[in-house]
Amino acid sequence: MLSKREVFDGVPEEYLSHKERYENAIRNSVVAFSLVRKMQEEGKTSINNYRDVVGGLLGSSVLRDGSPLGLHYIMFMPAILNQANEEQQEKWLPRAWNCSIIGSYAQTELGHGTFIRGLETTATYDAATKQFVLHSPTLTAYKWWPGGLGQTANYCIVVAQLYTKGQCHGIHSFIIQVRDEETHMPLPGIKIGEIGAKLGLNAVNNGFLGFDNYRIPRTNMLMKHAQVLEDGTYVKSRHSKLNYGAMVFVRVVIVFDMVNYLSKAVTIATRFSAVRRQCQLKAGETECQILDYVTQQHKLFVSIAAAHAFRITANKLWLTFNEVNEQLVEGNLQRLPELHALACCLKAVTTADTAACVERCRLACGGHGYMMSSSLPLTYGLVTAACTYEGENTVLLLQTARFLVKTYQQLDSKALTPTVAYLKTAAAERFCVGWSNTTEGIIRGFQVVAMRVIIMSTFNEEVQEMSRTVSPQLKEVLHQLVDLYCTYWALEKLSDLLLYTPISQKEVESLRLRYEETLTNLRPNAVGLVDAFDLRDEMLQSTLGSYDGRVYERLMEEAMKSPLNAEPMLQSTLGSYDGRVYERLMEEAMKSPLNAEPVNYTFHKYLKPFMQGKL
Ligand SMILES: CCCCC/C=C/C(=O)SCCNC(=O)CCNC(=O)[C@H](O)C(C)(C)COP(=O)(O)OP(=O)(O)OC[C@H]1O[C@@H](n2cnc3c(N)ncnc32)[C@H](O)[C@@H]1OP(=O)(O)O
Numbered sequence: 001m002l003s004k005r006e007v008f009d010g011v012p013e014e015y016l017s018h019k020e021r022y023e024n025a026i027r028n029s030v031v032a033f034s035l036v037r038k039m040q041e042e043g044k045t046s047i048n049n050y051r052d053v054v055g056g057l058l059g060s061s062v063l064r065d066g067s068p069l070g071l072h073y074i075m076f077m078p079a080i081l082n083q084a085n086e087e088q089q090e091k092w093l094p095r096a097w098n099c100s101i102i103g104s105y106a107q108t109e110l111g112h113g114t115f116i117r118g119l120e121t122t123a124t125y126d127a128a129t130k131q132f133v134l135h136s137p138t139l140t141a142y143k144w145w146p147g148g149l150g151q152t153a154n155y156c157i158v159v160a161q162l163y164t165k166g167q168c169h170g171i172h173s174f175i176i177q178v179r180d181e182e183t184h185m186p187l188p189g190i191k192i193g194e195i196g197a198k199l200g201l202n203a204v205n206n207g208f209l210g211f212d213n214y215r216i217p218r219t220n221m222l223m224k225h226a227q228v229l230e231d232g233t234y235v236k237s238r239h240s241k242l243n244y245g246a247m248v249f250v251r252v253v254i255v256f257d258m259v260n261y262l263s264k265a266v267t268i269a270t271r272f273s274a275v276r277r278q279c280q281l282k283a284g285e286t287e288c289q290i291l292d293y294v295t296q297q298h299k300l301f302v303s304i305a306a307a308h309a310f311r312i313t314a315n316k317l318w319l320t321f322n323e324v325n326e327q328l329v330e331g332n333l334q335r336l337p338e339l340h341a342l343a344c345c346l347k348a349v350t351t352a353d354t355a356a357c358v359e360r361c362r363l364a365c366g367g368h369g370y371m372m373s374s375s376l377p378l379t380y381g382l383v384t385a386a387c388t389y390e391g392e393n394t395v396l397l398l399q400t401a402r403f404l405v406k407t408y409q410q411l412d413s414k415a416l417t418p419t420v421a422y423l424k425t426a427a428a429e430r431f432c433v434g435w436s437n438t439t440e441g442i443i444r445g446f447q448v449v450a451m452r453v454i455i456m457s458t459f460n461e462e463v464q465e466m467s468r469t470v471s472p473q474l475k476e477v478l479h480q481l482v483d484l485y486c487t488y489w490a491l492e493k494l495s496d497l498l499l500y501t502p503i504s505q506k507e508v509e510s511l512r513l514r515y516e517e518t519l520t521n522l523r524p525n526a527v528g529l530v531d532a533f534d535l536r537d538e539m540l541q542s543t544l545g546s547y548d549g550r551v552y553e554r555l556m557e558e559a560m561k562s563p564l565n566a567e568p569m570l571q572s573t574l575g576s577y578d579g580r581v582y583e584r585l586m587e588e589a590m591k592s593p594l595n596a597e598p599v600n601y602t603f604h605k606y607l608k609p610f611m612q613g614k615l
Pocket residue numbers: 070074075105107108113114115116117147241242244245247248250336337340388389390391392395399402403406
């Protein structure tokens with residue numbers, strides 16, 4: 001539906017100013033998300049399947065550098081669903097769902113991201129007026145990063161330290177209006193703006209937000225789990241981490257996003273490698289397709305396998321997420337720590353691997369991969385952001401490690417849930433069972449090492465299952481992909497396997513041979529495998545990766561669109577000699593042209609009619 005709409009104006013985004021990019025993004029987002037509303041009216045989408053619909057739109061080329069409306073769907077609505085009581089959901093969800101209000105999620109502050117218990121924003125209950133007073137006591141307490149908050153959202157979920165009857169009860173969430181619904185002007189007591197240009201996601205309109213003793217009604221605290229009664233009495237949640245549910249949801253969604261980005265990148269690089277010819281094996285011969293070089297296959301094929309492995313794992317994670325949430329509704333919190341550990345681990349592993357794979361795809365395209373028109377630099381900008389947002393990867397891996405160590409310590413006393421059941425056998429098998437160079441053998445080795453096993457065994461099990469119903473030819477290719485994924489990681493993580501399993505030098509050598517043979521066996525199907533991702537040219541938006549292979553013609557056509565470039569400046573807000581990091585970040589943010597006016601014209605022209613259902 002999107003590709004039939006007139007959303008592109010023909011000028012590559014790279015040549016637009018920061019402000020124009022925002023304005024373009026609002027226009028395109030309104031067109032794209034009005035489709036969600038249309039599908040909703042036609043009964044084609046509901047709150048239950050909107051992950052697919054919204055995920056698809058956000059991953060589409062129309063919103064190729066992100067969307068200022070993304071957070072509204074990805075975090076604002078899920079936070080209301082997860083943290084608001086029934087009455088609050090009835091009040092806010094219909095308005096959010098039809099976009100008559102647009103929201104963001106404001107948790108991170110200028111001085112605090114990972115350690116959320118250390119947030120500085122306060123929400124102090126005033127029983128006399130039945131209001132909370134929101135305040136940012138310092139510069140480092142300013143909210144910093146929330147998507148769409150700069151000039152787009154008029155509401156947001158704010159995470160703040162709750163004070164009542166003189167006591168702090170830790171961080172809680174509040175729904176807060178930041179702009180007037182009619183004029184879109186910031187409300188008194190609210191200081192709001194955009195944080196400025198970034199490595200990628202420049203259309204997202206990430207914002208900052210400060211409060212000057214700003215008052216909201218008591219009922220704007222999200223009270224599904226913990227409550228503040230009218231007289232200021234605090235009622236505790238049955239589990240302090242239930243309020244973190246929206247973060248867990250987004251971590252699951254991110255795994256799906258990575259499948260999308262990885263399949264795009266590897267489609268572009270594989271198609272290009274079939275077109276590109278470089279070097280002669282013998283003088284006078286035609287130059288070779290670079291896809292025929294084993295080194296090139298080594299760069300690319302693991303990404304094809306990983307895209308399938310991640311998709312299968314994402315689906316399984318989604319099922320687990322829904323199962324555990326159903327149990328939470330029934331009051332059973334037993335699997336919450338497992339879900340948290342799984343979501344942290346898979347978000348971290350898939351974003352880190354995707355970022356590495358996308359960069360390899362870019363390098364695999366040589367100089368042309370460095371062109372913005374290849375779409376690979378932009379894709380890298382998007383995936384590397386995911387290594388940081390929604391929980392920095394190292395920190396998330398430490399959360400999973402904490403859960404694994406705790407589980408391991410209780411191995412004999414506790415029944416293990418399916419995703420960690422391998423710990424029991426792995427502990428018993430360590431060094432006792434010999435090494436085997438088969439897929440199952442490698443998985444067993446990784447169970448001992450306890451790394452990446454989730455993804456690998458899920459991929460293997462699912463392919464075994466599929467093999468029962470598909471043609472022998474397809475079965476063979478699917479098994480080659482699983483083999484490739486497992487042998488690749490066995491060779492990458494040799495030091496772990498050498499430390500913790502009895503793998504021998506001879507077995508390592510034969511593993512290398514097996515890996516190279518699998519690359520060669522996959523070569524004839526490489527282009528077919530990426531075609532099978534079924535990504536339309538309009539979605540890829542790449543000069544290198546289009547289906548028809550007109551790489552050189554497209555590169556020239558794109559080059560012809562270039563105006564003269566302004567010279568870039570080399571400056572850093574973070575690294576100056578005087579250490580005025582936060583002051584400089586704020587000074588730079590204030591230079592953003594978007595902050596020069598309190599309301600951008602796109603609000604009146606697009607957002608407001610959209611929010612009022614007139615578009
Ligand atoms: C298109 C996509 C757009 C995406 C836009 C991006 C949006 C954002 O980035 S929003 C901001 C996201 N921010 C973060 O993700 C912050 C990361 N930090 C955290 O999640 C947490 O602070 C933490 C997990 C690193 C630690 O939390 P903390 O409260 O300090 O934890 P404690 O040390 O007090 O307790 C640890 C205890 O709690 C368990 N736990 C932590 N989180 C959860 C959870 N979500 N669910 C269940 N359990 C959780 C943890 O496992 C520990 O348990 P025990 O070992 O039993 O003590």
